[in-house]
Amino acid sequence: MCDRCGTEFGSAVHLRDWYVVWPVAVRAGWSGEPKPFGTHFCGTCAGATVPDEALS
Numbered sequence: 001m002c003d004r005c006g007t008e009f010g011s012a013v014h015l016r017d018w019y020v021v022w023p024v025a026v027r028a029g030w031s032g033e034p035k036p037f038g039t040h041f042c043g044t045c046a047g048a049t050v051p052d053e054a055l056s
Helices: 015-027
Strands: none
Touching: none
16 A cells, blocks of 8 residues: 555555565556565655645
């Protein structure tokens, strides 16, 4: 899930298969920590130049 906007990455791969789904998400434009925990951003938010405080 995107930590900025809440969008979820749609995939049939379950969380236990994180190391399979994360490379697919990165190719789809997602960015963030390469771990199941941590910050993750969808392609739209990863490219946003608006500070997080402005989105609140």
